[in-house]
Amino acid sequence: MAEKHVYRFGNDENGNNVTEVAGASVNEAKWITGGKGANLAEMANIGLPVPPGFSITCQTCVAYATHNNTWPAGVLDEIDVARKDLERRMGKKLGDPQDPLLVSVRSGAPFSMPGMMDTVLNLGLNDVSVQGLIKQTNNERFAWDSYRRFVQMFSNVVMGIDGDLFEEAINEKKEEKGVRLDTELNAEDLKDLTQTFKSIFAKNVDSQAHPEVAPDGKASFPQDPYLQLRLAEQAVFGSWMNERACIYRKQNKIDDNLGTAVNVQVMVFGNKGETSATGVAFTRNPADGTNERYGDFLINAQGEDVVAGIRNTEPIADLVKVPALKEAGKELFHVFEILEDHYADMMDIEFTIEQGKLWMLQTRVGKRTALSALRVAIQMVDEGRITREQAIMRVAPEQLDQLLHPQFDPKAKVDVIAKGMNASPGAAVGAVVFSSDAAVHYHNIEKPCILVRWETTPDDLRGMVAAEGILTSHGGKTSHAAVIARGMGAPCVCGAEALRIDAKAKQVEISGTGVVLHEGDIISINGTTGDIILGEVPLTRPELTGDLETILEWADDVRRDASRGRIFGVRTNADNPADAQLSVDFGADGIGLDRTEHMFLGERKQIIQSFILAESDGAKQQALGQLLRVQTEDFVGMFKAMDGRNVIVRLLDPPLHEFLDDPRAVAVQLAHAEARGEHDTTLKAMRAHLARLDSFQEANPMLGLRGCRLGIVYPELNDMQVRAIAGAAARLKKEGFNPCPEIMVPLISTVEELKLVRSQIEDVVEAVAESEGVELHIPVGCMIELPRAAVTADEIGKYADFFSFGTNDLTQTVFGFSRDDVESAFIPQYLNKKILKSNPFETLDSGVAKLVDVAVKGGHQANPTIVCGVCGETGGDPQSIQMYYDLGLDYVSCSPYRVPIARLAGAQAKINSNGGPAQVK
Ligand code: PEP
Ligand code: MG
Numbered sequence: 013m014a015e016k017h018v019y020r021f022g023n024d025e026n027g028n029n030v031t032e033v034a035g036a037s038v039n040e041a042k043w044i045t046g047g048k049g050a051n052l053a054e055m056a057n058i059g060l061p062v063p064p065g066f067s068i069t070c071q072t073c074v075a076y077a078t079h080n081n082t083w084p085a086g087v088l089d090e091i092d093v094a095r096k097d098l099e100r101r102m103g104k105k106l107g108d109p110q111d112p113l114l115v116s117v118r119s120g121a122p123f124s125m126p127g128m129m130d131t132v133l134n135l136g137l138n139d140v141s142v143q144g145l146i147k148q149t150n151n152e153r154f155a156w157d158s159y160r161r162f163v164q165m166f167s168n169v170v171m172g173i174d175g176d177l178f179e180e181a182i183n184e185k186k187e188e189k190g191v192r193l194d195t196e197l198n199a200e201d202l203k204d205l206t207q208t209f210k211s212i213f214a215k216n217v218d219s220q221a222h223p224e225v226a227p228d229g230k231a232s233f234p235q236d237p238y239l240q241l242r243l244a245e246q247a248v249f250g251s252w253m254n255e256r257a258c259i260y261r262k263q264n265k266i267d268d269n270l271g272t273a274v275n276v277q278v279m280v281f282g283n284k285g286e287t288s289a290t291g292v293a294f295t296r297n298p299a300d301g302t303n304e305r306y307g308d309f310l311i312n313a314q315g316e317d318v319v320a321g322i323r324n325t326e327p328i329a330d331l332v333k334v335p336a337l338k339e340a341g342k343e344l345f346h347v348f349e350i351l352e353d354h355y356a357d358m359m360d361i362e363f364t365i366e367q368g369k370l371w372m373l374q375t376r377v378g379k380r381t382a383l384s385a386l387r388v389a390i391q392m393v394d395e396g397r398i399t400r401e402q403a404i405m406r407v408a409p410e411q412l413d414q415l416l417h418p419q420f421d422p423k424a425k426v427d428v429i430a431k432g433m434n435a436s437p438g439a440a441v442g443a444v445v446f447s448s449d450a451a452v453h454y455h456n457i458e459k460p461c462i463l464v465r466w467e468t469t470p471d472d473l474r475g476m477v478a479a480e481g482i483l484t485s486h487g488g489k490t491s492h493a494a495v496i497a498r499g500m501g502a503p504c505v506c507g508a509e510a511l512r513i514d515a516k517a518k519q520v521e522i523s524g525t526g527v528v529l530h531e532g533d534i535i536s537i538n539g540t541t542g543d544i545i546l547g548e549v550p551l552t553r554p555e556l557t558g559d560l561e562t563i564l565e566w567a568d569d570v571r572r573d574a575s576r577g578r579i580f581g582v583r584t585n586a587d588n589p590a591d592a593q594l595s596v597d598f599g600a601d602g603i604g605l606d607r608t609e610h611m612f613l614g615e616r617k618q619i620i621q622s623f624i625l626a627e628s629d630g631a632k633q634q635a636l637g638q639l640l641r642v643q644t645e646d647f648v649g650m651f652k653a654m655d656g657r658n659v660i661v662r663l664l665d666p667p668l669h670e671f672l673d674d675p676r677a678v679a680v681q682l683a684h685a686e687a688r689g690e691h692d693t694t695l696k697a698m699r700a701h702l703a704r705l706d707s708f709q710e711a712n713p714m715l716g717l718r719g720c721r722l723g724i725v726y727p728e729l730n731d732m733q734v735r736a737i738a739g740a741a742a743r744l745k746k747e748g749f750n751p752c753p754e755i756m757v758p759l760i761s762t763v764e765e766l767k768l769v770r771s772q773i774e775d776v777v778e779a780v781a782e783s784e785g786v787e788l789h790i791p792v793g794c795m796i797e798l799p800r801a802a803v804t805a806d807e808i809g810k811y812a813d814f815f816s817f818g819t820n821d822l823t824q825t826v827f828g829f830s831r832d833d834v835e836s837a838f839i840p841q842y843l844n845k846k847i848l849k850s851n852p853f854e855t856l857d858s859g860v861a862k863l864v865d866v867a868v869k870g871g872h873q874a875n876p877t878i879v880c881g882v883c884g885e886t887g888g889d890p891q892s893i894q895m896y897y898d899l900g901l902d903y904v905s906c907s908p909y910r911v912p913i914a915r916l917a918g919a920q921a922k923i924n925s926n927g928g929p930a931q932v933k
Contacts, residue, residue, distance in 0.1 A: 017072045017087045018094045019045050021053040022064025022278075024101045031056040034069070038355075044069050046273030048120030051375050058354055060347055060372050064101055065115070065277030066094040070122060073249045073271030081250065088242070095241065095276070102278060107237035111148050112141035114158070114279040117244040119251060121272040124376055128260045129272055130169045130251035132244040133314070134162035134279060138235040142206075154284060156202035161314070163209040163233060166240065170247040171225070173216045181208045209233075241276070248274045262843075265850070280371045282364040283314050287336045289365045290315050293328045295348045296358040298380040301387025301559075305329055305348060307361075311337070315362060315373070340370040351375055356397040356932075357406070358388045382411040386559035400566045401929035407563055409890040409917040413437045413540070415560055416909055417503065420538060421550040429522050432483070432508030433836075434542035435494035440481025440503040441536045441548050444529050446515040448475025455479070462535055464520055466513055467506075468493040473613050476502065481537045483544065485511035487836055503539030507836045564599060564912055567919035577926040581903030582914045583658070585883055587611060589649030592659075595908040599915055602658035603650070604816060604905020605756070605883035608733060609666050611646050612639075620671045623729075625704055636732045643733060647740035651751035658752045660816065660883075660905075661737050662795070663723055663730055663769075665758040667713040675705040714821075714830055719759020720769055720794075727772060734773050738780035738788055745786045756816060757794040763807040766794050770811050796867050797821035797884070805867035809874030816905070817864055819884025823852045826860050853885060856892035861899065868900045881905055890917035897921035 021031040031053045035041035041050035049067030056062040068091060075084045099105045104113035114136045119129035137145065137159045145155040167173040185197060185205055197205070210233045219226035224243065225234050234240050251257060252272045261268060282290030292315075293307025308325035311334065331341035344363060347370070351359045360378035364371045380388065389403035398406075417438025420426070442460035445451045448471065454461035455478035463479035465472060467486040476482055476496055481503040484493045497504030512521040518531040527546065529535065536549040571580045583604030584595035588611070592603060612620045619642070623635035651659055682698045710716035723730035734755060741751040757769050770792050781788040792811075796802050797818030805815065824831055831853055842848040852860065864882075871878045881903040886892040888906025893914060896904055898921070906914050923929050 014086075015071070016090075017069050017084075018066050018090045019049070019053065019069070020064075020066040020094055020097060021049070021056045022062050022101070023056070024064075025103055029056055029059075030101070033057065034067075042122045043270070044071065044273075046070055046120035046122055046275070047124055047376055048118065048374055049273045049275050052275065052277070054354075055351075055372050055375060058350065060350065061370055063278040063280050063371050063373070064098060065275060066091075066098060067120070068245065068274040068276070070271035070273050073252055073273070074269060076246075076249045077253060077271070081246070091245070095238075098276070098278070106136040106241065107138055107141045107235075108144055109140045110144045112136055112144045112237075114145075115241070116275075116277050116279055117241065117248060118275045118277070119248045119272045120275050121252070121266075122270050123264070123266050124379070125257060125260050125264075125266070125272075128251075128257040129254070130248050132162070132165050132169055132247070134158045135166070135240050135244055136237045137162045138237065138240075140235075141237070149284065151284065153199035153202060154281070156199050156206055157283070158281075160202050160206040160209055163206060163213065166244065167209065167213045167217070167233075169251075170243050171213070171217050171222060173213065177212050177216065178209055181205060181212065245274050245276070248272065277373075280364045280366045280369075280373075281314070282310070282366065283312050284367050285312055287365070287368045288312055289331070289334075289337055289340075291325075291328060291331070291363055293344075293348075293361045293363070294358060294378045295352050295361070296378075296384075296388055296391075298358065298360070298378050298384050301358075301380070301384035301391070303391055305345065315364065336368065337365055340365040340368055343370045347372065352397075356392060356402075358384075382407070382414040383559075385411060386563050390559055390562055396932065399930045399932055401570065401923055402931070404563065404567050404570065404916065404919050405923060405929050407916060409913040409920065412560070412913050412916060413909075416912065417539070418551045419540075420536065421552050424549045426536070426543070426549055427546045428543045429525055429527050429546050430508050430510040430544040431542050432485075432505040432511075432544065433494075434538070434540055435506040436482075436497035436502060436504035437540040438481075438503035439536065439538050439540070439549065439551055440479075441534065441551060442480040443532045444520065444535055445475075445479070445531055446513065446518050446520075448472050448478070450531065451475035451478040462537060464511070464513060465493070466515075468496070476500065481539065482506075483508060483511070483535075483537050485509060485513055487832065492832075497539070503537055505537045505539055505542050505544060508542075508544060560912070564915050567916045568599065570919040570922055571915065577922045578897075578900075578902070580897055580901075580918045580922050581881070582911055582918050583660075583881065583883075583903050583905035584908050584911050585887075585905055586650075586908060588646065589653050591908055592650045592653035595911055596653060596657075598908055598911040600657075600908070600911045601903065602660075602752075603654055604660055604881050604887070604903065606650065606659060606661045607665065608643070608662060609664055609670075611643060612664075612671060616642055617671055621673075624668050624671060624708070625701075632728070636728060640732050640736050640739075643736035644739050644743075647737055647753070648743060651740055651744055651753060652749060654752070656750045656752065658754055660754045660756050660793075660814075661733075662756040662758050663720070663733050665719055665722075667708075667710060667716055667718040668722070669705075669708040669710065669713065672705055672708055675702060675709065678702050678705060714824065720757045720765050721759065723757070723769055723772075724765065730769065730772055731776055734776040735780060738777045738790065739784070741788060741790065742780055742784035742786045745788075746784070754791040754793060754814065756814075757792070758818070759797060759821065760794040760808060761798045761800045763804060763811060766808055766811045793879075795821075795883075796864075798825055799863060802863040802867040803870075805870030806873050807870075809871035809878055812871070812875065812878060814879040814881070815867065815871050817867070817880070817882040817884060817901075819856060819860060819864075819882060819886045820853065822863065822884065823857060823860050823886075826857075826863065827852065850891075855889050856886045856895050861895055864896075864899050864901075872900075879903075888914055890914075890920070893917040894921040894924060898925055 019032045019034050024030045033053050034044035038050045038054045045067040052062050102113050104111050106113050114134050117132045142155050142159045146152050164178045168175040213233045214231050217231045219231040225231050282288045289309050289311045290313050291309030296303050297306045305328050307328040310325050332338050358378045359375050362374040385407045389406040392398045393403045420439040442462045444464050445461045451463045460480040462481045463475045464483045467484045482493050482497050484506040485508050487506050494506050510523045521528045534548050536545040581601045583602045584600040585605040586592045586595050586603050587606045619635050619638045626632040737753050741753050744751045760766050773792050777790050791813035793814030794812050795818040796815050868880050880901045883905040887904040888910035
């Protein structure tokens with residue numbers, strides 16, 4: 013069958029519904045006739061009053077765009093048939109001098125893209141048909157107002173003429189007449205304005221680009237309504253690729269290849285006097301979910317007047333209080349109920365009342381805040397409209413972030429001075445500081461501060477903990493600042509290139525603005541949007557409502573239900589008792605990654621440094637002894653907080669130079685000491701220290717002496733860490749706790765590495781168990797974060813109780829690029845040029861996923877009871893969580909603040925992959 017490009021909706025001349033639907037359900041149809049078109053057809057089919065019209069499909073738009081903005085063969089004929097059919101159904105013709113048909117031409121993509129694409133209203137008016145409209149309505153002012161609006165919109169939207177020219181002409185007219193409001197202009201004024209608008213059109217239209225409107229070389233406003241219609245349809249299709257629509261799609265991850273539909277629909281008028289009105293409404297409150305009618309209306313107005321906010325609107329509840337609108341108002345409220353019953357959701361509605369008659373212009377599932385999404389979903393379960401599983405599917409996991417961090421008061425006025433990357437959500441206000449010392453100082457005197465750095469290093473951890481938020485001028489969304497901030501749940505804006513930081517002078521200049529901030533000046537940063545704002549923006553506390561708890565508990569029930577798909581866990585990446593406790597509060601099932609190197613920061617850095625740089629065995633042993641003591645205490649705290657839950661402790665991973673002083677800084681100190689003429693012995697010692705530091709430098713540390721290689725070269729390090737883990741577990745067991753540690757070996761590439769390290773671990777655990785007199789069973793597993801490990805997982809799996817996918821390193825090594833170097837340098841370009849669909853460090857890449865697949869299968873082949881999880885950053889990303897469920901993983905692990913998001917996303921993934929949500933019987 014030939015492809016159908018046009019679908020009609022609404023009634024025929026006898027009042028019979030002649031709607032043609034494009035799919036078995038609205039959800040299916042929206043891919044063809046767009047959200048607006050599919051819902052108009054749906055409303056017509058359930059008997060609601062919809063002005064008749066037709067939709068040209070999204071696929072036509074795509075074909076039009078790919079054929080260099082030309083119409084596919086036969087489509088114009090198909091549209092012509094639909095147009096004639098519409099004229100027959102209405103008993104009116106476009107451009108008729110006696111009784112003209114007027115139509116709107118609107119865009120409508122499969123996903124709502126509010127205000128991004130084009131719309132033309134009142135199409136069909138010309139110098140002749142305007143007279144017909146006057147005759148029919150007996151309202152000269154209304155007719156001329158409609159015509160001038162049409163010329164204005166058509167010129168701007170379809171022909172790209174600067175909209176200000178028309179606004180200026182209106183203002184001039186108002187000045188000339190000595191009036192303030194548009195509504196004070198009379199019919200004669202509007203007729204004059206229409207002429208002026210047509211001259212603006214003739215003067216400004218690009219007749220080379222639009223030869224159709226200048227057939228004899230002289231441009232004039234097109235009088236042929238069929239030409240008007242075709243040009244408007246082309247403009248709507250063209251607007252799919254306009255800049256703001258492209259940017260919006262990128263931000264909202266909407267596919268560029270979907271296209272938009274064009275809806276041509278008979279005009280109804282809310283501006284035909286006091287018995288007419290127009291409005292926008294939601295069936296419930298989209299801000300907080302209260303079950304109340306929500307929205308606004310305007311008497312004697314067109315739809316755009318409500319949205320533009322030129323006139324003060326009335327609350328929708330008052331519609332029935334206006335005597336002339338009472339009946340239509342009552343009918344509208346009844347329609348609210350019909351729509352909610354039909355869609356089983358909170359709906360967003362546009363309507364017009366034309367001389368007392370209600371018309372529905374649009375409906376769609378209403379956009380809502382996280383608070384409202386939770387509230388409405390629970391209400392709908394209570395009302396028996398949807399099941400708990402459907403309720404779970406109704407809340408977007410990413411939206412929960414809104415509830416987990418302090419937010420700026422949305423009503424506040426803000427002065428945005430620069431923008432960076434929105435690296436870690438939430439809002440922070442504080443004094444600008446340029447060093448960790450200053451941050452700690454401000455924290456100690458109880459003054460909130462924002463740490464402003466070129467970029468952060470592990471040395472900044474103290475300052476990052478002390479600050480309310482982190483702002484950097486360099487680095488991407490997985491830069492150190494970003495990763496640590498997200499882990500801590502601290503707001504972070506990174507890579508703000510306009511910042512010219514002079515930390516020495518304690519000032520930062522915002523280039524291009526003339527603003528210079530000094531230490532102590534107050535700024536606000538919005539980690540959700542990337543905005544950097546001058547001064548203090550008031551904050552609102554996160555609302556961890558009972559509704560959030562309820563939905564997450566329902567989600568947990570699904571995740572843990574073994575009778576319906578696999579049990580799917582959510583663990584967390586945490587490396588101190590406080591974070592462990594936080595993740596328990598957020599509902600984590602366990603710890604999927606404890607990066608023990610994070611336990612060596614702060615004052616402990618000294619100890620590990622003395623181990624690394626020790627010249628004698630004695631000094632080495634002393635340092636190890638100290639490390640053993642502090643690590644044991646850490647593990648006791650963590651295992652206690654996680655009592656009864658698995659805690660995967662990873663052995664030391666980073667290259668050792670990360671714990672040492674920067675040799676460049678030491679070289680500078682040495683040069684200063686030489687210049688000062690310091691004593692020879694001092695200089696000698698400094699030179700020796702520098703040489704030692706240099707010996708730990710590597711050209712490519714990411715691929716150097718790190719991961720399991722460290723424990724093989726320095727077995728005493730592994731020994732100490734395993735002793736601390738086993739010792740802490742033994743102590744807690746004796747105290748009646750139920751510690752469940754597991755030991756993970758990082759950066760394995762060959763099975764021989766794991767074999768060796770595993771036997772070393774087992775020896776130490778056995779020794780501790782014996783000396784402590786307790787039984788210890790500590791599973792041993794490894795990270796899969798190198799391609800070789802993934803493809804030889806069938807060998808490695810024989811020696812592993814579990815695998816944990818480290819997608820940060822796996823992504824780096826699969827792509828062959830280093831995260832810190834590429835993320836701000838060229839990933840944005842790759843995304844723009846569509847070389848990459850999404851940032852592979854945020855969302856699991858399909859190539860990396862293939863390796864995960866191979867490794868999961870290999871691991872199970874070698875060890876059928878192997879437990880597989882992920883602890884790279886993608887483990888907290890809802891889209892990746894779906895992929896991980898489908899790849900057969902047993903759990904995901906993410907930072908504590910993402911745990912609620914992952915609990916919900918995990919349940920959704922499971923529901924999606926097991927036949928969709930249960931329906932109301
Ligand atoms: C990983 O590589 O994904 C991982 C979790 O390890 P890290 O980020 O500590 O290298
Ligand atoms: Mg790693």
